Amino acid sequence: MAKYEYKEMKDTRSGFGDGLLEAGKRNPNVVALCADLTGSLKMDAFKDAFPDRFFQAGIAEANMMGVAAGQTIGGKIPFTGTFANFSTGRVYDQIRQSIAYSGKNVKICASHAGLTLGEDGATHQILEDIGLMKMLPGMVVINPCDYNQTKAATIAIAEYDGPVYLRFGRPKWPVFTEENEKFEIGKAKIFQEGTDVTIISTGHCVWESLKSAEKLEEKGVSVEVINIHTIKPLDEKAILQSVRKTGRVVTAEEHQMNGGLGDSVAQLLARNYPVPMEMIAVDDKFGESGKPEELFAKYGLGESNITAAALKVLKR
């Protein structure tokens, strides 16, 4: 019997939509904006519950980011919603100047991130967004791993004062974290402890990492699995504590290797405790059309890739 099982498959964007509704119920200052993707972002429930607090921005993302920045003046907590590509790369300067540098309490909520967007192809499959956002001083960057964690993260960021980038995805994906588990920004979640190798992963790759841990244990390898949902600020303490024990690291993420979670972990370890490390990520390539699972296989982000990387790092 498998160690890790899931009861259902749900999309993380629905976790965002349900979390947004809850955040809106808890705090009347929560407002939401969307750039013509209300259905895709699952923001309809919020829109229906709070029509006066929902703002349709149209296909004009630059303006939407600026409006959100301005809405904070007077105490609102704006959540912007569009695809990850249009939430970051398209509006980078607006985020940089009007939100990050200006220290505005805007929650940039980005769906359809990464390869698992699928059939729409590389124009929409942004794999650079974590890097873009984590480079901005003061920006919090979060990439939850399943529906429950995304919902909890959405509620948690409404209570945090400052700019946040929340990244989630399109496909239905296993739901394997506890319902109503408290989400702590910047706090790593340790799924299992082990002594031979630490697998550190984020987003959709966390499920792949857990499956990989099962495979590795069948081969007699003791694996520690850490879920870093908050890429910035990074839970340096949890990572260093684990790596001092195992001495071997594999990172896994649905993002470019340049600028992603692995890059942050490598920086931390290089400066504090250098050990052999392998990085599962997209290696300087654009994506393409296909089914999520096909793309994970072709671009090397799945369980078998993580398992192979762990076996490799154990030999180094």
Added chain:
Amino acid sequence: MTNINQLISTSSQIRRDILRMVHGASSGHPGGSLGCADFLTALYFSVLNHRKDFNMDGTNEDLFFLSNGHISPVWYSALARSGYFDISELATFRKINSRLQGHPTTHENLPGVRVASGSLGQGLSVALGAALTKKLNNDQSLIYTLHGDGELQEGQIWEAAMFAAHQKIDNIISTVDCNNRQIDGDVEDVLSLGNLGAKFEAFGWKVLPMDGHDMENILETLAKAKSETGKGIPIVILMKTEMGQGVDFMMGTHKWHGVAPSDEQLENALSQLEETLGDY
């Protein structure tokens, strides 16, 4: 209403501040700053219902957003002279460890500034957001903005213009500094705006003309604009100005957009502007 002569006298001092700040920093943007000195004087010393004890939320007070952040000298002077911070701080403009950055920012907690600006075209969107929040908060005060005419070449301005009309944001009075100058030359030659009034009208805005160097006309136009708020339509004032206004050798050219005067040029310029409130 504030005495017109008093405002004119204040604007002369603000022009002196601008020149001395830019000269002191050996960099900055005197041309557009001088051109907008009368407008910002009217705004800060007569029109705005604002508090001097600055707080970011600005509840129940009028808010001003400078979208063309490069004319920071005129704004800093107007803020200091109207009591937001000590005028002695104007001497730190563009220097290390100063709150008076080359382009305005909230990052150093300078009173009066509510968002960073400098990268052009972003201020209108931010101001519209603040206007929406005022509506949600049942706050009857108004939002004012200033933009350069060259700045209107940025696409985001037109996204914002569309959004404002669609959302019926009628608690905003935007002003465009129409000096027809930008860094590379005349706006007309660099990238023409065409019939700007007709463009704004087509986007659903109420358009008012204004002479940016006639203090009486500025006050009348701003009063008229205020009377037009609350009617479901955003308002824009097309303000005709001369870049470098008040200093003869800086007028009639785009060359003083972003150049500091030499010692001799400063002396010449200051001799044309009366010191009315005492230099900082």
